[in-house]
Amino acid sequence: MFTHVRLKGALALVVTAIAALLLAAGAAADPAPTVTFSSSNDGAAAGWTQGKGSAIELTLGTSPGSFAVIKLHHAHGAAVSDLAEPSFTTSNYAAGSPRYFIELSDGNSLWGYPPNSGLNGTGFAWAVDNGNTYLSWSAAQAAEAGTTVTDAFVIADADQTSGTTDEITGLTFGGIDFN
Numbered sequence: 001m002f003t004h005v006r007l008k009g010a011l012a013l014v015v016t017a018i019a020a021l022l023l024a025a026g027a028a029a030d031p032a033p034t035v036t037f038s039s040s041n042d043g044a045a046a047g048w049t050q051g052k053g054s055a056i057e058l059t060l061g062t063s064p065g066s067f068a069v070i071k072l073h074h075a076h077g078a079a080v081s082d083l084a085e086p087s088f089t090t091s092n093y094a095a096g097s098p099r100y101f102i103e104l105s106d107g108n109s110l111w112g113y114p115p116n117s118g119l120n121g122t123g124f125a126w127a128v129d130n131g132n133t134y135l136s137w138s139a140a141q142a143a144e145a146g147t148t149v150t151d152a153f154v155i156a157d158a159d160q161t162s163g164t165t166d167e168i169t170g171l172t173f174g175g176i177d178f179n
Helices: 002-028 139-143
Strands: 035-039 045-048 056-057 069-070 087-090 098-105 111-112 125-128 149-157 165-173
Touching: 035 056, 045 069, 056 069, 069 139, 069 165, 125 139, 149 165
Parallel strands: none
Antiparallel strands: 035 045, 035 069, 045 056, 056 165, 069 149, 087 165, 098 111, 098 149, 111 125
């Protein structure tokens, strides 16, 4: 009986130690990155096509102010100088939509236009505060050295025709793939 009690006590200590390690490991891990969707109230819509991790559709409504948006929640605090180039592909592009819109700690913003915009050859075209000078990612990082990201979005807006659906794939930010 004495041996049985000691074994039972030893087993309880091992289980407690393992539980403590798992709890510590879980507490140290970053929370899973998330996105949320929003859209104007005119028939516009934003969301996963077939559940989390699938393509995302941004559909524009009928008003001149129509929009559909993906907000990336894990972006806050990332140093622009350390950030891998954000990217996505889209099935449609017209007049600046869809695009990355990244707010920065210095009050500036980075606007990123996908490769099918044709603004920077076959790569993303980046502009500080939506200026008319299109930069590579490394040039945009140099222009905004020392800043951090305060918010990041992919936005489709009424610069495209009403009812247009942009299918977003290859969405990455901060080295994280979303679909």
